[in-house]
Amino acid sequence: MQAFTTTAARTLLLLGLACAGAAMAQNSGLQRTLVGRADVSVPGREAVVARVEVAPGAKAGRHTHPGDEISYVLEGEATLLVDGQPPRIVKAGESFVVPAGVVHDAHNDGSAPIKLVGVYVVEKGQPLAKPAP
Secondary structure (H helix, E strand, O other): OHHHHHHHHHHHHHHHHHHHHHHHHHHOOEEEEEEEEEEOOOOOEEEEEEEEEEOOOOEOOOEEOOEEEEEEEEEOEEEEEEOOOOOEEEEOOOEEEEOOOOOEEEEOOOOOOEEEEEEEEEEOOOOOOEEOO
16 A cells, blocks of 8 residues: 555656646746657667747747757747857748757747747656756
8 A cells, every 4th residue: 555655646746747847838938749759779868759839929938958959840930049149030941950958048029829840859867848047
């Protein structure tokens, strides 16, 4: 019974953390929906595919990933801010790459959401994104 209670408590804690993360993403105007995850040929890494949306007038928030981000913009446009690079407008039909660990943000100053497909080749077991100062 003790093992069941400990397992149940851990499961509830992880579920709560996942919900809190989703709520933070939605509150900031950024929503990531994971659509796929698979091992890659590099040991200790995996590919994560996500639909990403930044709401009109919202900012993704400064953050990093534990691996490279390769994204393709499906709809809309936003200003991509990558530390060490000039701001860049990205719009439908374009792609961009953000190297592992580099702080970046996206600002959607328009009246429509920006929607993209993000592919992240990241370290297994790490959070997909971490906030940055």
